[in-house]
Every structure is written in C-alpha cells, then in structure tokens.
Amino acid sequence: MCYAALVAADLxxxxxxxxxxxxxxxxxxxxxxxxxxxxxxxxxxxxDRQFLxxxxxxxTSIVAAIHQYRSQRIPEWEAEIVDxxxxxxxxxxxxxxxxxKTAQKELQVTANKIQxxxxxxxxxxxxxxxxxxxIVYPMHYGPLIIERDGQRTLTPMRYHCRLPGHAPVxxxxxxxxxxxxxxxxxxxxxPVFGKNHGLLVLDGFRENVKRHDMxxxxxxxxxxxxxxxxxxxxxxxxxxxxxxxxxxxxxDDETLFSMALITDDPPAEVAAAGHNRCPINLTREAAxxxxxxRGRSSAELFEILSQRYRPYYExxxxxxA
Numbered sequence: 001m002c003y004a005a006l007v008a009a010d011l012x013x014x015x016x017x018x019x020x021x022x023x024x025x026x027x028x029x030x031x032x033x034x035x036x037x038x039x040x041x042x043x044x045x046x047x048d049r050q051f052l053x054x055x056x057x058x059x060t061s062i063v064a065a066i067h068q069y070r071s072q073r074i075p076e077w078e079a080e081i082v083d084x085x086x087x088x089x090x091x092x093x094x095x096x097x098x099x100x101k102t103a104q105k106e107l108q109v110t111a112n113k114i115q116x117x118x119x120x121x122x123x124x125x126x127x128x129x130x131x132x133x134x135i136v137y138p139m140h141y142g143p144l145i146i147e148r149d150g151q152r153t154l155t156p157m158r159y160h161c162r163l164p165g166h167a168p169v170x171x172x173x174x175x176x177x178x179x180x181x182x183x184x185x186x187x188x189x190x191p192v193f194g195k196n197h198g199l200l201v202l203d204g205f206r207e208n209v210k211r212h213d214m215x216x217x218x219x220x221x222x223x224x225x226x227x228x229x230x231x232x233x234x235x236x237x238x239x240x241x242x243x244x245x246x247x248x249x250x251x252d253d254e255t256l257f258s259m260a261l262i263t264d265d266p267p268a269e270v271a272a273a274g275h276n277r278c279p280i281n282l283t284r285e286a287a288x289x290x291x292x293x294r295g296r297s298s299a300e301l302f303e304i305l306s307q308r309y310r311p312y313y314e315x316x317x318x319x320x321a
Contacts, residue, residue, distance in 0.1 A: 002179055002261055002279050003229065004206040005159065007142050008239055009046035009134045014154060014201060020145055023155035024058035026257075027051070030141055030156040031065035038072050042140040043156070045123050046133040070124055077117045084110045084117070131203065138178040139171070144198040144244060144259050147291045157198070161260035162249045163191050180245055180260040182280065182305065186298060189245055189260075194301060197293045198244040200261055204233035205240075205279055206318050213274030230273055231318035234281075234311035241287035242279045243305060262305070273315050283309050 014020055031051075034041040051062045088110040094103040123133065136142035136159050144157045160178040162171060171177070185193040211226040212219050219225065234240065246259040265271075266278035282290060286307035293301060 002205045002263060002277070003138075003208050005136045005142060005200065005202050005242075005261065005279075006131055006204040006206070006231075006233070007044065007046075007134050007136050008201040008203055009044065009050060009129065009143075011047070011050045011143070011154065014143070014145070018145060018152055018199075018201075020152040020154045023153050024056070024062065026155040028061045028065065031062050031069070035065045035068040035072070038069055042137070044134055044136055044140070044142070046129045047143070049127060049129055049133075074121065074124065077121055081114055081117050084114045088114065134203065135206070138175070142200065142259075144200055144246060145291065146196075146198045146246065152291065155257070157246055158256065158258040159260075161192075161245065161247050161258045162256060163189075163247050164249055165191075166249070178260055179277070179279075180262045181277075182262055182264040185245070185262070192245045192247050194293045194296070194298065196246045196248070197290050198246045198259055199287050199291060200242045200244050200259070202240040202242055202279070204231055206231050207270075207275045207277075209274035216272070216274075229318045230275070230315045232270060232273075232278075232313040232315045235314045236311050238309070238311055240279065240281045241284060241309070243282055243287065243290045264305075267310060267313065269313050270315075278313075280305060281309050281311070283307050 008014060011022060015022065027047075030041075030043060034043055048066050051059050052066060088107060091103045091106040091110060094100065095107065138160045140159055141156045142159050143154050145152055145154055147153070148155075160171060161180070162168070162177070180189050207230050208227055209230050211228050212223070214228060214230065242261045244259045244261045246257065249256040249258065262280050263277040264280050266275060270278045282305070286304050289304050290301075296304075
C-alpha cells in the first residue's frame with residue numbers, strides 16, 4: 001500500500017514536461033468545496049501557493065476560495081491554541097502536586113497539538129514549500145494527469161477511489177481503495193480498467209511498516225509490534241510516473257472524481273525495508289501510452305504496465321505513527 005504520496009507540486013513544470021492543460025474549473029470546484037467544508041476537504045498547501053502565484057484570470061475564483069478558507073481556519077486555530085495552552089498549564093499544575101499518567105499524557109498531547117497548529121498557521125505565511133507540504137494522504141485531493149478529448153489535462157481527484165454504483169459508506173468499509181493491486185485490475189477494478197486511466201507524478205512515497213520487519217528481525221518475547229512510517233525516494237532523484245485508475249461517481253446532484261494508484265510486488269530494497277507493495281513506476285513512453293487505453297486489449301495494457309523504470313529506492317524514517 002502507498003500510505004501517502006509525495007506529489008510533484010510544480011504545476012508549471014508539469015505543463016512543460018507533459019504538455020498538459022491545467023483544469024482550472026476543476027480546481028475551482030475543489031477549492032470552493034474545501035472552503036465550504038474546511039475540516040474534511042484536504043488539499044496540499046503546496047498547491048495553494050502555486051495558485052496564489054499565478055496571474056491568469058482563470059485563477060481569480062481559486063484565489064478567492066483559498067482566502068475564504070484561510071479566513072475560517074486562522075481564528076479557529078488561534079482559539080484552539082489558547083484553549084490548549086490553558087489545558088497545558090493545568091496539566092503542569094497537576095503534575096506539580098502529583099505525578100499521574102493522565103496528567104503526563106495531557107501535557108504531551110497539548111504540547112504536540114499546540115506545535116501542530118502553530119505550524120499550520122505558519123504555513124499560511126511561509127512561501128517556502130517543503131516535501132511535507134506536498135504529501136497527499138488517503139481521502140485528500142491530488143493532481144492527476146488524464147486524457148480528455150485528446151488533450152492531456154491536470155485535474156484534482158480524491159486519493160481514494162469510489163467505483164460507480166457504490167454507496168459512500170464503502171469509503172470507510174474499504175479503506176484500502178486508494179491503491180489498486182495489479183492482480184485485481186480485471187476483477188474489482190474492472191468498471192474502470194481499460195477506460196479511465198491517469199498518471200500521478202511523484203517525488204516519493206510513504207509506507208507503514210513494523211519496526212522489527214524494517215530491522216529484519218523477529219519480535220522478542222513479550223515485545224509488541226511498533227509501527228513506523230518510512231519514506232522512499234528514487235536515489236537518482238527522478239520523478240516517479242505512477243499509473244492510476246479513476247472513477248466518476250454520481251448521485252442526484254453530487255459528483256465525485258476519485259483515483260487509486262496501481263501497486264505491485266516491491267523491488268528488493270523496498271521488501272528488505274519491511275514492505276510488501278510498491279507503486280508501479282513506468283517509463284515515460286509507457287506512461288504516456290497508459291493514458292490512452294481505448295481500443296487496447298487487456299494483454300496490451302498489462303504489457304504497458306510491465307515497462308518500468310527501476311531506480312534504487314532509498315528510505316528513511318519519516319515519522320512515528
């Protein structure tokens with residue numbers, strides 16, 4: 001599984017390298033949806049900065065939606081920080097009287113949340129984009145390259161694919177649907193395989209692994225498994241061209257565009273680090289061919305998916321989960 005994707009966030013570079021059109025109308029709908037539901041609709045802040053720096057008339061409504069979102073979140077987070085400071089002081093006072101696990105936990109939790117919200121606020125002021133600002137998690141929105149009317153287009157889609165005809169509740173019941181296994185494309189993903197193909201350009205990816213698997217050892221007697229998040233990136237710093245499938249889901253007046261990236265067995269270095277899946281990384285020629293599936297047989301499509309660029313994937317611990 002690809003727990004999180006480090007998406008390539010330089011929209012102008014993607015324009016040049018892939019000859020794409022940016023779907024400004026699609027991004028406008030996404031940003032307006034985020035402004036209407038700021039707590040659950042997530043877009044990496046790296047894309048906010050991209051659109052804030054553009055001069056096209058088509059970005060006017062996007063920029064307005066970004067400012068609307070920020071005007072909602074800033075006072076909310078500032079109020080939360082005040083409350084968290086109060087709780088933090090109370091926990092300190094309790095610990096001075098008597099040390100308890102509850103007070104110690106409250107002290108750590110409030111400190112972490114204060115730091116997190118301060119980072120969120122600073123992100124609105126800081127124009128410097130880091131890799132943390134480019135991460136797309138499941139249920140967040142990322143930029144997918146598709147072919148539409150013969151033109152490559154970059155459009156926002158949710159990173160968790162809901163197939164046509166499925167109820168929204170399946171999002172929670174089938175929580176792994178942000179990845180599509182290669183061996184399930186003709187089965188579960190048949191409604192969109194060979195029809196709706198896309199390309200996600202990544203700088204790297206993150207995976208959940210068990211620490212003892214990462215270290216290549218068995219658990220000691222009485223030891224509990226510990227989860228860590230590893231970040232993998234090509235050693236040669238090339239971008240990954242990851243094939244995806246996507247879906248247009250509709251019900252009444254609601255429309256959802258969502259995607260899943262395709263995974264296969266991992267290369268040796270990823271397996272040795274403790275993980276059993278890896279996003280497919282296509283050659284450029286194969287990646288562009290994948291975007292036009294119509295008229296191709298399943299055998300031809302699987303042949304395209306076998307044409308892979310195989311860098312060595314370096315890894316590091318990204319965060320404790």
